[in-house]
Amino acid sequence: MDNTTILSIVTFVYGLAAFLYVASWVFKKPLVGKLASWVAVTGFIGNSVGIIMRWVESYRLGIGHAPLSNMYESLIFFAWTLVLIYLIIERKYKNLVIGAFATPFAFLAMAYASLSPNISDRIQPLIPALKSNWLIAHVITCFFGYAAFAIAFGLSLMYLLKQKDPDNKSKLFSLFPNSFTLDELTHQMVVFGYLFLSVGIITGAVWANSAWGSYWTWDPKETWSLITWFVYSTMLHARMMRGWRGKRIAYLSVIGFTAVLFTYFGVNYLPGLHSYGGG
Amino acid sequence: MKLTVVLLLSIAVTSIIGTVIPQNENPAAYFREYGEFFYQLFSMLGIFDMYHSWWFQLLILCLTLNIVVCSIERLSTTWKIVFVNNPPFNISRFRKLSQKESFNSGHKLEDLRNTYEPFIARRFRYSRVERTDQGFCIFAEKGRWTRLGVYAIHLSVVILLIGGLIGSVFGFAGYVNIPEGEKVDTVRLRNVDTIEKLDFEISCEDFDVSFYPNGAPKEYRSSLTILEGGKPVYKKDIVVNDPLRYKGINIFQSSYGQMPSDAARKRKVQGKDTQNEILLNFTSKKTGTAYQVKTVVGKPIDIPEQIGQFVIVAYKKSALFGGQDIGEAYVGKLTPKDGNTVDILLPLHFPQFDKMRKGAVVISVAGQETETFRPDKKPDIWYYTGLQVTKDPGVWVVYTGFIVIIIGCYITFFMSHQRLCVDVNKSGKNSKVIVTGTANKNKLGMENKIKRMARQLEDLVKEG
Ligand code: HEM
Numbered sequence A: 001m002d003n004t005t006i007l008s009i010v011t012f013v014y015g016l017a018a019f020l021y022v023a024s025w026v027f028k029k030p031l032v033g034k035l036a037s038w039v040a041v042t043g044f045i046g047n048s049v050g051i052i053m054r055w056v057e058s059y060r061l062g063i064g065h066a067p068l069s070n071m072y073e074s075l076i077f078f079a080w081t082l083v084l085i086y087l088i089i090e091r092k093y094k095n096l097v098i099g100a101f102a103t104p105f106a107f108l109a110m111a112y113a114s115l116s117p118n119i120s121d122r123i124q125p126l127i128p129a130l131k132s133n134w135l136i137a138h139v140i141t142c143f144f145g146y147a148a149f150a151i152a153f154g155l156s157l158m159y160l161l162k163q164k165d166p167d168n169k170s171k172l173f174s175l176f177p178n179s180f181t182l183d184e185l186t187h188q189m190v191v192f193g194y195l196f197l198s199v200g201i202i203t204g205a206v207w208a209n210s211a212w213g214s215y216w217t218w219d220p221k222e223t224w225s226l227i228t229w230f231v232y233s234t235m236l237h238a239r240m241m242r243g244w245r246g247k248r249i250a251y252l253s254v255i256g257f258t259a260v261l262f263t264y265f266g267v268n269y270l271p272g273l274h275s276y277g278g279g
Numbered sequence B: 001m002k003l004t005v006v007l008l009l010s011i012a013v014t015s016i017i018g019t020v021i022p023q024n025e026n027p028a029a030y031f032r033e034y035g036e037f038f039y040q041l042f043s044m045l046g047i048f049d050m051y052h053s054w055w056f057q058l059l060i061l062c063l064t065l066n067i068v069v070c071s072i073e074r075l076s077t078t079w080k081i082v083f084v085n086n087p088p089f090n091i092s093r094f095r096k097l098s099q100k101e102s103f104n105s106g107h108k109l110e111d112l113r114n115t116y117e118p119f120i121a122r123r124f125r126y127s128r129v130e131r132t133d134q135g136f137c138i139f140a141e142k143g144r145w146t147r148l149g150v151y152a153i154h155l156s157v158v159i160l161l162i163g164g165l166i167g168s169v170f171g172f173a174g175y176v177n178i179p180e181g182e183k184v185d186t187v188r189l190r191n192v193d194t195i196e197k198l199d200f201e202i203s204c205e206d207f208d209v210s211f212y213p214n215g216a217p218k219e220y221r222s223s224l225t226i227l228e229g230g231k232p233v234y235k236k237d238i239v240v241n242d243p244l245r246y247k248g249i250n251i252f253q254s255s256y257g258q259m260p261s262d263a264a265r266k267r268k269v270q271g272k273d274t275q276n277e278i279l280l281n282f283t284s285k286k287t288g289t290a291y292q293v294k295t296v297v298g299k300p301i302d303i304p305e306q307i308g309q310f311v312i313v314a315y316k317k318s319a320l321f322g323g324q325d326i327g328e329a330y331v332g333k334l335t336p337k338d339g340n341t342v343d344i345l346l347p348l349h350f351p352q353f354d355k356m357r358k359g360a361v362v363i364s365v366a367g368q369e370t371e372t373f374r375p376d377k378k379p380d381i382w383y384y385t386g387l388q389v390t391k392d393p394g395v396w397v398v399y400t401g402f403i404v405i406i407i408g409c410y411i412t413f414f415m416s417h418q419r420l421c422v423d424v425n426k427s428g429k430n431s432k433v434i435v436t437g438t439a440n441k442n443k444l445g446m447e448n449k450i451k452r453m454a455r456q457l458e459d460l461v462k463e464g
Helices: A003-026 A030-060 A071-093 A097-115 A133-163 A179-211 A220-242 A247-264 B002-020 B027-044 B047-052 B054-082 B091-096 B109-123 B144-170 B263-270 B353-357 B395-414 B443-463
Strands: B101-105 B126-132 B135-142 B172-179 B182-189 B195-211 B217-228 B231-239 B244-246 B249-258 B278-284 B290-295 B301-303 B308-316 B329-336 B342-347 B361-365 B383-391 B418-427 B430-439
Touching: A003 A030, A003 A071, A003 A097, A030 A071, A030 A097, A071 A097, A071 A133, A071 A179, A097 A133, A133 A179, A133 A247, A179 A220, A179 A247, A179 B395, A220 A247, A220 B002, B002 B047, B002 B054, B027 B047, B047 B054, B054 B144, B091 B418, B091 B430, B101 B443, B109 B126, B109 B135, B109 B418, B109 B430, B109 B443, B144 B395, B172 B195, B172 B249, B195 B249, B195 B383, B217 B244, B217 B249, B217 B383, B231 B244, B231 B249, B278 B308, B290 B301, B329 B361, B342 B353, B342 B361, B353 B361, B418 B443, B430 B443
Parallel strands: none
Antiparallel strands: B101 B430, B126 B135, B135 B418, B172 B182, B172 B383, B182 B195, B195 B217, B217 B231, B244 B249, B249 B383, B278 B290, B278 B361, B301 B308, B308 B329, B329 B342, B418 B430
């Protein structure tokens, strides 16, 4: 089996995990949640194997490079980081409902990578500009940041849903972690993501400086990552200095994640240097 | 604080403009795109180079001033909190905390004190013991200095801007093309059409470009020599991502091209008029048949076999692919019969280029001199190498700012000022130990820490 077959299977495994998480939440079957958790772990292992095989395969093709060089590979890696972070949270907080709001993103990323006609899943050789260790550091840190922001986004959605039901009458939301924990967890995810995004922007700047001789050129991708950084900066300031909590923080987290999505996908429709577009 | 949010968000929002409107393009292109009125308006507002426009720089300056003023203002208070010899300690505040861990011990107060004091002193930077009405309490703390983390971040924002400023005042960014076997000692500056003289000469002995079997570029390599007073002093082969650095000047591989071999060729390159007829080759993937169709820029044509419609929208003297210059090219839009329009790049000298796309049709420009697209075989062509030459004495300042920002974020986010209070009181024959504590951040984490600490203290006297 080659890596893309494994990765398409992983897509379905993640889809199944997401489905089971949602089912366990809606029908209140903790056992289904346990199963979902094992399915997610299986998917994660498959995901890791797929990435490693792809890596090995690229060496066999004589164009060896870390599998982080195009849209397909970055989406796969995004799903991997997201599930990794989620599984850690699950271990720590022992709440399976969060899975219903986190794993679907991994499934969507993988499905988009495998099914979109604009994304090629072939292992491509690296063009000269991408041959840099800074690029690897850049991609890894950025995607850890993005994954943390995606989970923060899921948590914010949960928070906002929970507010729709202030008296805790609905059985649907009673399984959620309490509002305080959701808010706190969102903040922790954003802080984690912010650190990684900062390092991501910085390693990107250092890479640009080694490849083109300028660390900042205001190209659209750079600018959008800065915009994202500013949105989350605003969020952190509002929380730390003004003591904003809850709803307003959740909305800012939603806006922040929209900016992340635009940095990741939207920018490909704008003119610029970054080559992750439809490749 | 309101101002900060407003400034942060207005920079974020205005930055978007520059990502939607391409920056620093040819005025004529803008004129065509936006019409006269908007062209005038935009160029008055500096939107075509907005990140260097006065109003954008003013926003950044305001934000920086805001940070500096706020930070200085607050720093004086924080400073007093951080640098105290004897940290203040109010036991009633700890006694009021809701989260407490407690246990009883049969040991005497004196014994407990002798065990706990060194134990806690080892784990906290500062600790002291105080008498209380019915016993004693140990107060300990660490991480007071982490309250300064945010100032490190704010300072780094200022450092970054200073670095950027140094770069733009004392540095330059230019480019130069050197044909193989020739040398130069001047470079043309970007954006401001002036010439910068270097203290040395750059000579290009050789330029090589290699391709992967699929036609994507693999490596651009220029063999450069630095000459001072006509004597070679430094030699290096540069490739993308591995520049040459000499005396504060950095030389990057950035593009390449061919020297025209004769006058006719030269005229053809320069006289490329967008109104001229262009002959296109369409090779159908299904039938393998090749068709030739004449067109001009802007005129949509139907591709035979009903594959779709194609229109050339622009000509580029040096097109970029994956950040690399691939020479002259047309940019076109292909609308397949049932599918979305895709942008297509047609490099004049690489007829095989469009094959990479793996579409239903391969499009190329006919009647052009072609370059060998085979890897490992060096065609007999006279190349020039395109170099980016920069000097930026501010880079190290910027990098320092980067490091400070990362350290500052780590301190601010993951370290905290933690205070611990171990309150030991006589209770009948026994002693009662109450452990409480506070932290300025990550309060959940601190709660766990207090629990663990209480267990440790309990075990400590069980064994002893
Ligand atoms: C884009 C980067 C940043 C900018 C432009 C910025 C700007 C500012 C400004 C202008 C203030 C003063 C607001 C006022 O007092 O009215 C401030 C305060 C503050 N900022 Fe930032 N900041 C940035 C990054 C950060 C980061 C990454 C953190 C990390 C948590 C942070 C944490 C704080 C805190 C805690 C304060 C209050 C300071 C105090 O209480 O002494 N800032 N920031």
